[in-house]
Amino acid sequence: MTDGEIIGALQRGRADGADCLWLGGGEPTLRKDIFRIAAMGRRLGYTRVKLQTNGMMLSYPGYALRCADAGISEVAFSMKGAVATTHDRIARTEGCFDLMVAGVERARETGLALEGDLFITASNAAELPAMVSLGVAWGMRSFRVWLLSGVDATRDDPEVRAEVPRMRDVVPRLVAAMKAHAHLGADFLMSLHTPACVLPEAQHGALFDAAAFGMRVVNPGGHAFDLADSPMEGGTFLPGCAACRHRPRCNGLRPDYLARHGAEEFQPVP
Ligand code: SF4
Numbered sequence: 001m002t003d004g005e006i007i008g009a010l011q012r013g014r015a016d017g018a019d020c021l022w023l024g025g026g027e028p029t030l031r032k033d034i035f036r037i038a039a040m041g042r043r044l045g046y047t048r049v050k051l052q053t054n055g056m057m058l059s060y061p062g063y064a065l066r067c068a069d070a071g072i073s074e075v076a077f078s079m080k081g082a083v084a085t086t087h088d089r090i091a092r093t094e095g096c097f098d099l100m101v102a103g104v105e106r107a108r109e110t111g112l113a114l115e116g117d118l119f120i121t122a123s124n125a126a127e128l129p130a131m132v133s134l135g136v137a138w139g140m141r142s143f144r145v146w147l148l149s150g151v152d153a154t155r156d157d158p159e160v161r162a163e164v165p166r167m168r169d170v171v172p173r174l175v176a177a178m179k180a181h182a183h184l185g186a187d188f189l190m191s192l193h194t195p196a197c198v199l200p201e202a203q204h205g206a207l208f209d210a211a212a213f214g215m216r217v218v219n220p221g222g223h224a225f226d227l228a229d230s231p232m233e234g235g236t237f238l239p240g241c242a243a244c245r246h247r248p249r250c251n252g253l254r255p256d257y258l259a260r261h262g263a264e265e266f267q268p269v270p
Helices: 003-015 034-044 063-070 084-091 096-110 125-138 158-163 167-180 201-206 239-243 255-261
Strands: 020-023 048-053 074-079 113-120 143-147 189-191 216-218 224-226
Touching: 003 034, 003 216, 020 034, 034 048, 034 063, 063 096, 074 096, 074 125, 084 096, 096 113, 096 125, 113 125, 125 143, 125 167, 143 167, 167 189, 167 201, 189 201
Parallel strands: 020 048, 048 074, 074 113, 113 143, 143 189
Antiparallel strands: 216 224
């Protein structure tokens, strides 16, 4: 994004009442001006500035301190596995798990709040509970679970389609992780792509309400949209959904998921 696009987006966000700035990507730490952007956000009045990152840059001495000095209040680490072999394979970068671990350590020493963004595929779903346990041991107290989507330009890539995880493989792992760390609260983990009809009632603290979340996404070129309107978050409803009691707060289903795995897992809740 250009300087002008960034300044315009930050100003519009504040004018619309936003007070939390989320710097994501791609990989935002690839920008040399990331500290200047974070500081600009704080000057404009954002009270929280979150950096969503693979964590590799944070492994360098002084980087976490520069984050804190720029006003970044929390760091969300993108975790792709509970062990280096899985994480590095999915990230396609050898050694990046170890760098992330070093980055977590430096961020924690600096006093930045730590969060986990768990990126779940068909081939790492079994590691989900271990990923949460690892993050908790590192000091993370808040997690978001993102299921791989084939909605974007890669939708015709058979490799991506094969890795779209199935709800019935993910949900038991989600439940196990939430039960294992129930002391963190009913909503310490947010699962972005699992509708209420596939989650046991006891785990509904993990439900994600995209509209209530109120996030505006701004991309390079200045293109902006509300997260709730993104096909990444769902948007497709089945004929039976009209009778479901969760319909008013449901984000719907992702079209790429339905194309890959069908609709039989989704039964309306009377
Ligand atoms: S509205 Fe449809 S997708 Fe949403 S919880 Fe109900 S049955 Fe599931």
